[in-house]
Amino acid sequence: MTLSYRPFDDANRNDPFPVYRRLRDEAPVYRSDDPEAWVVSRYDDVLHVLKTPELFSSDAMSTVMMGVDPRAMIDPSVDPLAIENMMAMADAMPFPVEEMARHRNLIVSDPPQHDVLRSIVNRGFTPRRISAWEPRVRQLVSSCMKRVADGEGCDIISDIAVPVPVIVIAEMLGVEPERRADFKRWSDIMIEGITGARRREGFIKSGVVEMMKEFATYFGEIAERRRSDPRDDLVSILVDAAGEDGGLRPMELVVFVLIILVAGNETTTNMIGHAVKLLLENPDQLDEVVRDRSLIPGLVEETLRCESPIQMVFRRARTDTEIQGQTIRENEVVCGLLGSANRDQRRWGPRADEFDIHNDAQGHLAFGFGVHFCLGASLARLEARCVLEALVEVLPRLRRRDNPLEYVDSNLVRGLRHFELELAA
Ligand code: HEM
Numbered sequence: 407m408t409l410s411y412r413p414f415d416d417a418n419r420n421d422p423f424p425v426y427r428r429l430r431d432e433a434p435v436y437r438s439d440d441p442e443a444w445v446v447s448r449y450d451d452v453l454h455v456l457k458t459p460e461l462f463s464s465d466a467m468s469t470v471m472m473g474v475d476p477r478a479m480i481d482p483s484v485d486p487l488a489i490e491n492m493m494a495m496a497d498a499m500p501f502p503v504e505e506m507a508r509h510r511n512l513i514v515s516d517p518p519q520h521d522v523l524r525s526i527v528n529r530g531f532t533p534r535r536i537s538a539w540e541p542r543v544r545q546l547v548s549s550c551m552k553r554v555a556d557g558e559g560c561d562i563i564s565d566i567a568v569p570v571p572v573i574v575i576a577e578m579l580g581v582e583p584e585r586r587a588d589f590k591r592w593s594d595i596m597i598e599g600i601t602g603a604r605r606r607e608g609f610i611k612s613g614v615v616e617m618m619k620e621f622a623t624y625f626g627e628i629a630e631r632r633r634s635d636p637r638d639d640l641v642s643i644l645v646d647a648a649g650e651d652g653g654l655r656p657m658e659l660v661v662f663v664l665i666i667l668v669a670g671n672e673t674t675t676n677m678i679g680h681a682v683k684l685l686l687e688n689p690d691q692l693d694e695v696v697r698d699r700s701l702i703p704g705l706v707e708e709t710l711r712c713e714s715p716i717q718m719v720f721r722r723a724r725t726d727t728e729i730q731g732q733t734i735r736e737n738e739v740v741c742g743l744l745g746s747a748n749r750d751q752r753r754w755g756p757r758a759d760e761f762d763i764h765n766d767a768q769g770h771l772a773f774g775f776g777v778h779f780c781l782g783a784s785l786a787r788l789e790a791r792c793v794l795e796a797l798v799e800v801l802p803r804l805r806r807r808d809n810p811l812e813y814v815d816s817n818l819v820r821g822l823r824h825f826e827l828e829l830a831a
Contacts, residue, residue, distance in 0.1 A: 409433055412440050413718055413741050414817050416603060422717065422817070423759060426746035435732040443720065443739040444732070447746040449753035449771070451729050455721055455742045456775040459516050462721035464778060466739050467514045491609045498618040500626055501657040509657045513665060513778070520777055526647045526654060527662060527781060530578070530640040536784045539574065543792045546570050555800045559807065559828040566797070567678035567825075571671050571789055579663060580639025581628060588624075589667060592617050596668045602815035618664075625660045640666075666782070673715040674786045676814065676821025678793050680713035681705060683825060684761045685798075686806055691763050696798050705763045706790045710772035711754075712761045717745035717820050719774065744771045745820065805830040 409428050411418070418425055429436050429447040436445040446452055455462045496506045512523045550566040560566075568590060576586045598604050599612035609615045629645050636642040644662065647653040654662065685692040685705070695701045719742050723734045734740060748770045751758040773780035780786070807826040814821045 409436070411436055411445060412438050413443065413445065414441070414601070414605065416817070419813050419817060420811070422745060422820075423749060426743060426749065427759075429743070430746060430750055430752075435730050435734075438741065441739065441741075443741040444729070444734055445741045445743060446729060447743045447750075448730075449747040449750040452742040452744060452747035452771060453775060454729065455740055456719070456771065456778070459520075459777055461724055461727050462740060463516050463724050464520070464721060465514050465516070466720040466722040487606065487608050491614075494609045494615045495618060498615045499622050499657060499660070500619075501622075501660075505655065505657045509655065509661060511658070511661050511665070512781075513669075517777055523654075523658075523662075524777070524781075526644070529647070530643045531781055531785065533784060536788060539578070539785070540788060540792070542577070543570065543574060543789055546573055547792050547796045551796050551800075554797070554827075559826065562682045562797075562825040562827060563675065563679050563822060564824070566793060567675040567682075568671075570678075570793055571674040571786075574785070574789060575666060575670050578640050579628075579666070580632070580637055580641050585624070588620070589671070592621055592664075593668050593671050596664075597672055597819055598815045601818040604815075621664060622660050625663050626656070629656065629659055669780075670782045670785070672814070672819050672821065674782075674789055676715040676819065677706070677709055677713075677786065677790055679822040679825050680715075680820075681709040681790065681794055682797060682801070682827075683806075683822065684709055684712065685801060686804075688761060691761075692798070692801060695763065695794075696802055699795055699798070701763055702791055702794050702798070703787070704765075704767070705794065706787060707767035707770060708761060708763050708765050709790075711748045711765070711767040711770040712759075713820060714745040714748050714770070714772040715820055716772070716774075716818065718743050718818055719778075744774070747771050803830055804828065 409425075409432055411425055411429060426447055429445060434446065434448045434451060436447070438445050446455055496503050499506055510519055510523055512520065512527060515523060547566070547570055550569055553565045554560045554562070572586055572589050576583070576589055581589075595613050595617040599607075599609065599614040599617075604612040625641075628641055632639070632642045632645045636646065641659075641663070644654055644659050685695065691705075695705060721740045721742065723736055723738050723740060725736050727734050729740075747753070749758045753769075754765070773783045804827040807828050809826065811825075812823040814823055
């Protein structure tokens with residue numbers, strides 16, 4: 407069978423791993439025609455792309471953020487939707503167009519600009535700040551566990567894997583509790599409208615523009631309030647940095663909060679959902695974890711390796727270069743398949759596709775690598791550890807309800823929409 411792969415093709419949604427294996431074995435630098443990009447699938451090559459920002463620019467991540475053909479960055483006429491989306495976004499933001507044009511964005515910027523932005527946002531995510539959240543995370547987990555453990559059956563996704571990260575991030579940012587539901591709604595619209603089946607509808611039809619309007623208005627107001635009345639929250643830290651030379655401008659602050667919201671919620675939810683699925687599919691390993699909780703951090707890393715919540719990243723070649731003897735021309739786009747690199751048998755051995763909590767998953771690329779390494783990795787790990795420590799208490803008494811698995815509408819973000827459990831007979 408001829409090998410055919412398109413990063414956003416729905417056909418690969420439920421199980422992309424067979425095609426990843428073929429890509430690694432038969433065409434490690436594969437040319438996708440939609441979007442036009444070189445798809446890189448082996449561990450060493452994906453690592454090379456991530457750790458060499460001087461050759462591979464993150465500005466191609468705007469493909470992901472604007473839902474457009476990556477070539478539109480060079481020549482907007484190749485994708486009229488790119489123009490439509492950008493105009494619509496400019497309209498949606500309560501900022502002048504010039505502000506929109508010159509705003510800096512963490513995910514799409516390269517060093518040295520990226521270093522400046524990253525050093526500002528790092529202040530809100532120091533190890534001390536994150537570990538101080540542990541008691542609150544545990545409290546939230548235990549209130550969610552009431553529903554999980556009451557014997558009536560539960561959905562791991564909506565009952566615990568969604569609320570814990572959403573509430574934590576809302577509280578870290580310092581937003582009112584009643585807006586938490588909006589957080590989830592906003593983040594779903596972004597993911598589906600930009601990386602899911604609705605991406606070719608354009609931002610107006612898919613609801614992304616409306617959502618941006620609501621979001622920017624709301625966060626603009628919060629930032630204003632924190633400016634005059636700072637508190638011990640993330641928005642205040644960022645607003646405080648806004649006064650510094652090179653600090654965040656108002657629109658940059660709104661965009662950054664949006665990135666945290668989308669990057670931080672869905673991914674953690676999906677990691678928790680998959681950890682539970684993998685444990686129930688491997689009862690011997692569940693038994694071991696029940697007996698020995700110290701295995702949980704390893705279980706978290708192995709889940710991230712096997713079922714990476716972010717399956718791919720995009721980069722643009724800044725100059726002509728080569729990967730595996732294939733020339734990549736200046737300005738061509740490279741799609742690095744994290745989800746494939748993490749199962750590359752060349753790196754992880756012949757059992758790379760198997761989930762095993764005893765594997766040494768260190769070195770997985772689920773959080774990326776190098777300058778853009780995930781800002782929220784330690785928070786995500788903390789949340790996963792707390793949730794799983796509580797869940798393993800009850801999981802041996804539960805089993806999966808017999809209904810088909812449904813995945814989140816996105817090929818970039820991999821996760822289960824629901825994962826329902828009931829009491830085992
Ligand atoms: C299991 C959970 C998570 C996974 C798998 C994940 C994955 C990733 C990956 C792969 C990148 C690198 C993107 C690139 O190289 O272009 C990244 C960056 C980022 N993540 Fe996460 N993430 C998770 C949780 C979080 C959380 C909880 C937050 C925030 C609270 C967060 C915020 C960010 C931000 C702001 C960046 C951009 C960093 C930069 O460009 O310097 N992530 N994440």
